[in-house]
Every structure is written in structure tokens, then in C-alpha cells.
Amino acid sequence: MLTIERAVVDAIFAHARRDHPDEACGVVAGPVGSDNPARHIPMQNAARSMTFYELDSMEQLRVWREMDDRDEEPVVIYHSHTATEAYPSRTDSGIASALGEPNAHYLLVSTRDPAVEEIRSFRIVDGTVTEEPVRIVDATVDPHAVQTYMFGQSPATVDYECSGR
């Protein structure tokens, strides 16, 4: 299970929507072993493609070194799909398995629909993709308050005409 703060999710989506229709990519760092994605680091997609992403090699060196200096590791590695669902492609799992970050949660968001937040998380180890639930915690909300969540949906408009989407 991936536990992640609402503020970090919002920052990831803001980044993905900014870069849309190119795929956006980045990392959320956290203390080594904590499994807590605390520090959002949006990064450049060196491929600048609508269907492919690759971290710029020099930026990656700088960020990985910075994490190492701070005793952090990449807890979340995220990228966006801009026209397809938020599920890892064969490229995603193939590249991540050939050599990857074994402890990272591979987070996928999809920006194919501007009114919907699609966010899913996966572990990719040895070619095997396993989906895991995403628990979004909101530090500004009283944890004991009663809340309802419509997971995966955050409609920005109300459809009075029931156009049937």
C-alpha cells in the first residue's frame, strides 16, 4: 500500500497537467526505509514525448546525489499517461525490471480526462507488476471526522443534463 499526502498528490497532478500532453515524470523522496513520500521533486522528461518519458541523465545524477546526501531514497517514482489509462505499459515494467529502483512505488497518473484524477500505484519487481492500493491522507483534515471518498474521481463540474459520461 502506498500512503501519500493529499498535498503531494495535488503537486503531482499540477505537474502532470502542466506538461500535458507530454508525459510528466518525477520523484517523491523520503527518508531511507521510511516508506514515506515526503519531498516532491518534479523533473524534466528528456524525451518530451506524449508516449515516453526518461529522466534527464544529468538531472537524475543531481537529484539522486542530493537524496543520498540527505539520507533519502526515491519512495515514489511517478509519470503520467496522457491519453491512456494509468496502468504500466510493457515498456514501464520491462525497463523498471531490467534495472530499476526495487523499493520504489511506481505511481501512475493519467491526464486523459481533465475533470478526473486517475491515480494508481504499482510495485514492479523482476518483471512482475503488482498493483497496490493508494491511501491519500489529508493533514489538514481532522482524521476523526467522517468523510466520504470517491476514489479516482474528483469531478470539477456537475452534469445537469445527464449527458451520460
Added chain:
Amino acid sequence: MAIEVRIPTILRSYTGGAKVVPGSGDTLAELLSDLDSRHSGLRGRLITDEGGLHRFVNVYVNDEDVRFLGALDTKISDGDTVTILPAVAGGAFGFAAAAAILGNRL
């Protein structure tokens, strides 16, 4: 000759968990063979069957990407630091494209 080699998390199983290991060699190719003599199998994760550096591995000699320094022929000197990082890449590509990129590693 002392070269400091920084190993990424995913390859530390070859180095007994060590993050940094020593190595020697005048070129990157020699260094990788040298590392493989003590950490068997490490070289095979970085070099393709055709003998070139894997497309999705980043190797840096003193903060410079070796793709711009001659890849496996990159010259290495005593006191240099070599850093290996797995490339982070992927996307919505179809299977055929992925297979082409990854060769027979899929």
C-alpha cells in the same frame, strides 16, 4: 590504482550490500571487467549481448555522462569516481516498440 565506484541499490546484491566499491582500469570497459572479477554477474547487468552499454543504464565518470565521453572506451584515471544509476524511463509505448528497445532482455 584506486577508482571509487558507486553502486545503485538494485545492483548491491552483487557487492554484498556495499554502496561503494573500489576498482581499477584505464577505460570503463576494463573497470567493468575488473569489477566483475570480484562481483560476478555485475557486468552482465550493464552490458548487452552485443557488447555495448545497456541503453537504460547511466554511467558517469566524475559527474559526466559517459555517453559523451566515449561510452565503454571512456578513459579513467586514478582517483576518479564512477557512478552507476539505472535510467528511469517508460511510457505508454506499445509492446512492439518496447521489445525493439529492450532487445532480448524482456
